[in-house]
Amino acid sequence: MVNVNVNLGGLEMPTFLATASGTFGYGFEYVGAVDYSKLGAVTAKGIRVEPWPGNEIPRHAEVPGGLVNAIGLQGTGVEHFLKYTVPWYREQVKGVPLIANIWGSSVEGYAEVAAQMGDAVDAVEMNVSCPNVKAGGHTFGQDPKVLSEVVSAVRKATKLPLIVKLAPNVPSIVPYVKACEDAGADALSMINTIPAMVIDIEKRVPVLANVTGGLSGRGIHPAAVKLVYDAHKATKLPILAMGGVYEPKDAIEFLLAGATAVAVGTATFSNPGTVSEVYDGVVAYCERHGFASVSALTGALAEG
Amino acid sequence: MVNVNVNLGGLEMPTFLATASGTFGYGFEYVGAVDYSKLGAVTAKGIRVEPWPGNEIPRHAEVPGGLVNAIGLQGTGVEHFLKYTVPWYREQVKGVPLIANIWGSSVEGYAEVAAQMGDAVDAVEMNVSCPNVKAGGHTFGQDPKVLSEVVSAVRKATKLPLIVKLAPNVPSIVPYVKACEDAGADALSMINTIPAMVIDIEKRVPVLANVTGGLSGRGIHPAAVKLVYDAHKATKLPILAMGGVYEPKDAIEFLLAGATAVAVGTATFSNPGTVSEVYDGVVAYCERHGFASVSALTGALAEG
Amino acid sequence: MIDEKCKVIEHRELGSGYRFISFEAPKIAEGATPGQFVHVRVPGLEASALRRPFSIFNAEEGRLELLYKTVGRGTAALNGVKPGDVVSVMGPLGHGFPLKCGGAALLVGGGYGVAPLYFLARLLKAQGLSPLVFVGGRTKDDLLALDRFEALGVEVRAATNDGSFGAKGLVTDPLDDELIRLRGEGGKFELFACGPDPMLKAVALRATGTGSKGWISMDRHMVCGVGACYACIQKTVRGNSRCCIEGPVFAAEDLVW
Amino acid sequence: MIDEKCKVIEHRELGSGYRFISFEAPKIAEGATPGQFVHVRVPGLEASALRRPFSIFNAEEGRLELLYKTVGRGTAALNGVKPGDVVSVMGPLGHGFPLKCGGAALLVGGGYGVAPLYFLARLLKAQGLSPLVFVGGRTKDDLLALDRFEALGVEVRAATNDGSFGAKGLVTDPLDDELIRLRGEGGKFELFACGPDPMLKAVALRATGTGSKGWISMDRHMVCGVGACYACIQKTVRGNSRCCIEGPVFAAEDLVW
Numbered sequence A, B: 001m002v003n004v005n006v007n008l009g010g011l012e013m014p015t016f017l018a019t020a021s022g023t024f025g026y027g028f029e030y031v032g033a034v035d036y037s038k039l040g041a042v043t044a045k046g047i048r049v050e051p052w053p054g055n056e057i058p059r060h061a062e063v064p065g066g067l068v069n070a071i072g073l074q075g076t077g078v079e080h081f082l083k084y085t086v087p088w089y090r091e092q093v094k095g096v097p098l099i100a101n102i103w104g105s106s107v108e109g110y111a112e113v114a115a116q117m118g119d120a121v122d123a124v125e126m127n128v129s130c131p132n133v134k135a136g137g138h139t140f141g142q143d144p145k146v147l148s149e150v151v152s153a154v155r156k157a158t159k160l161p162l163i164v165k166l167a168p169n170v171p172s173i174v175p176y177v178k179a180c181e182d183a184g185a186d187a188l189s190m191i192n193t194i195p196a197m198v199i200d201i202e203k204r205v206p207v208l209a210n211v212t213g214g215l216s217g218r219g220i221h222p223a224a225v226k227l228v229y230d231a232h233k234a235t236k237l238p239i240l241a242m243g244g245v246y247e248p249k250d251a252i253e254f255l256l257a258g259a260t261a262v263a264v265g266t267a268t269f270s271n272p273g274t275v276s277e278v279y280d281g282v283v284a285y286c287e288r289h290g291f292a293s294v295s296a297l298t299g300a301l302a303e304g
Numbered sequence C, D: 001m002i003d004e005k006c007k008v009i010e011h012r013e014l015g016s017g018y019r020f021i022s023f024e025a026p027k028i029a030e031g032a033t034p035g036q037f038v039h040v041r042v043p044g045l046e047a048s049a050l051r052r053p054f055s056i057f058n059a060e061e062g063r064l065e066l067l068y069k070t071v072g073r074g075t076a077a078l079n080g081v082k083p084g085d086v087v088s089v090m091g092p093l094g095h096g097f098p099l100k101c102g103g104a105a106l107l108v109g110g111g112y113g114v115a116p117l118y119f120l121a122r123l124l125k126a127q128g129l130s131p132l133v134f135v136g137g138r139t140k141d142d143l144l145a146l147d148r149f150e151a152l153g154v155e156v157r158a159a160t161n162d163g164s165f166g167a168k169g170l171v172t173d174p175l176d177d178e179l180i181r182l183r184g185e186g187g188k189f190e191l192f193a194c195g196p197d198p199m200l201k202a203v204a205l206r207a208t209g210t211g212s213k214g215w216i217s218m219d220r221h222m223v224c225g226v227g228a229c230y231a232c233i234q235k236t237v238r239g240n241s242r243c244c245i246e247g248p249v250f251a252a253e254d255l256v257w
Ligand SMILES: Cc1cc2nc3c(=O)[nH]c(=O)nc-3n(C[C@H](O)[C@H](O)[C@H](O)COP(=O)(O)OP(=O)(O)OC[C@H]3O[C@@H](n4cnc5c(N)ncnc54)[C@H](O)[C@@H]3O)c2cc1C
Pocket: A062, C037, C050, C051, C052, C053, C054, C055, C056, C066, C067, C068, C069, C070, C071, C072, C073, C074, C075, C076, C112, C115, C116, C218, C219, C220, C221, C222, C248
């Protein structure tokens, strides 16, 4: 019997496997097609204080190795989320912790949505890849100083386990990791999508109404492993790793690189069975290699 | 008859298509398998002043959508390059300009190799994704100030068309583009590989002897298009675009996003016919859409 | 909703790039209602390729039947599937057509948009109603499943752009004739439509504000097919709705064009 | 060197995961010499998959023959190729064995490492030499192409780890017997070897410093196969050499282990 539960910065996850924000709706949409008993957490779609319509369509483009999306964080706002969505989730999905993925256009916006969450959810994940309207549209996650500021503000606003989700397009992840650590984050998650663009060459226009979007899926996995590896070397904070997990092997690479837990995202779209297959494969791997627990895999590269 | 020649910052390219550094040896290795008449330039493997052995093997790992490599810039040094390699290239490959891809571990190292090139080659491309030994191992290309310094030094050392090759893992490409512009670059090339890592889960070790490497190939294309698009909006410097070109469509996306010329890299490994197929497809596209020249495609998105 | 491993029973060309495929899909077939769709993992595409959505043409006795047009790489790959092959099919998905009708049931389909109308006509007929089906296409070859409607004993009125079959013109021409006739009689009607956007808009306009109802099945590019990704947005009077879960069938009066 | 579209002539199982495949490849076959290899674009893998390198087992009358072992996803996909299919094959690549020999020609192969030795034996034989072939494997099933060597009239001495065929032990056991015999006679010899690294090292050691020559074909993971990428490095006395172009056959005395 392999011990599959892990602790992600205070969030007790019954298994090491989660779903990635934005790829699993508000958590109940896949009931019937996904085996929830294998999930240690569900991350809900990004939510902010006010409702938000998202981008115009087309919002996605299929590319070799994955998907480029610019959904644009459509959501009903935190009030509706707490009043309807969370109870609806709790009713349909028993025993799987819910992580709220939050965002805002200002530091105050982030703090406000975190504060309103109270303890209705089990953890908060901050998506810092959104433009900071007050600071001229630069994204919060791409300047360690700004990042530190927004994380501190959210830290003050919530007692829940606080996960900060980092952007991949940085020269080095280390200053961002340190900024999160200093600002009181309990865990990190990575990676968010990689900025990308697809052009319809016949119409000579960007495919996405939003012009650019984020690349996710199979192809980004080796880049994600590198960032998890770098982050793990730089911090003791536990890491929730995501980016192109399609097979058990992909999750095991993340764990060995230093992740405490792993999330499945884009793969669920083509195969909702991914959660089960990855869970079973990781457990079988632990058995085969004599690991008594999945958490023993974290950072367990033989190179030392 | 579509006009296929382009001018890349002073480099007259007989066609819009080049090969990417490190994927085409010193230019003559593919004689017999590649139709050189369709090439507007060949970019040689990275070269520095002294010979350099490169990394230990394994130096590569195949991944879905591409390749992760850590060749480590093995090379014979500039003296051998000028004495043997360039003449050998000129003898075997007639009429295709040769771009030297240069690197160093210090600003002086860059300037020195550029100076030694004299006019033996047709252009110089600076690979700024190598660690700056003097500045504690940070790579030259990841701090706009350091980038500006090294480009300025090379600018003083050579009269050849000077192309600077940018790294993709940055929050925004714009400051780097500006730094190159200010320092006197004639053109930009992008993208270099995306930092990545692959783990052998059975042995629990990194696959690459160098631990980490760079991701290239099909999967990185949408990320590359985005960076070319951003760079083109920020500058008038011509852009040589690369990253996952496998089909005509991929090259056309680059051109429409703002590239002046396009390079084929990793695709040649699986299919040396890529050069011909891409060339023919782009020309056919121009004919079909009524473009009299390939250069008219540059930045020709309908959105304006 | 379930992700069912379905064995292919039959797969054949209908001419002009259209094909018919049927599966053993007892679980999906059991729960399906007309206007719902399935999300198919196309064998032969890379593991990361998205699924492709198709309306349920018919679901009967554990069988799932689809009609599709080959338009791109996904449908081209689907062509290669053979009887006996096993395909992952998720379904039934989305909200379909209402199965009651206050007045004449007028079904309008264009091209592969006729797909959900056969299943609908069959179930309406089973309730004793007499659906009337209008089908349109560029040419004769774009008129699908005429034999199936005939076998069902359902009247079909056709229009083709080139006049190669039925009336020459748009499918809304024979529809308008019928609407005028009904109006003359003071008859009530409901419209059920599926097809290309311009056709749907034309049909929706003929319902909104008339006191009659229109049920419009929208075709939006999808990713998840289950409401989880928010890719498949249709603008409605309630804001941005997901075509895969709030739709694909919307009330005509709710749509914002 | 050319990238030739080659039609598959024959493709069959040899048992125990080994297969034989032959192609119509007039251009490659024309230029090929023993010890060279081809770089195969495996149909069924994604477009971006790397090619797979295989030694030329034989090249004769426009035919290219390969022997391969199924070890991973590339070779597994290759299993699916059928006679009549067309495959992109690049070749002939690399530097092969010398085709003259000052003394007894002793060929040593382990597992699929025997692949280049048949072609070599055939051409040495054609020059009037009498190559002697030593083959090793874990078990009887790992001894390949014995019938072909027999048909050629070339003597084969085998060793298997489990003793199921030939001597029980390593292929170097019968080789050492022969070397001792030759030394007793004062005979000269050259060694030609291909197989797993430990075997190659053992063979190379038996050549270096003896005044006799050893020719060692190295198996290094490859990307381009033509000397363009510097992935396939073998350490030699001249530094980091590319296995695909300076090799795959190296002089034993040049190798750094
Ligand atoms: C609810 C619904 C029901 C449908 N029912 C049918 C049907 O019964 N018969 C039929 O022939 N077709 C139907 N379609 C359209 C069908 O899904 C597309 O033709 C198909 O996905 C095209 O895939 P492709 O790979 O061949 O084309 P490509 O253009 O190569 O597809 C590329 C991408 O665009 C998406 N895409 C392209 N066109 C459409 C489209 N029209 N709708 C949704 N996604 C698209 C694909 O999913 C894929 O992500 C339906 C679509 C929807 C949304």
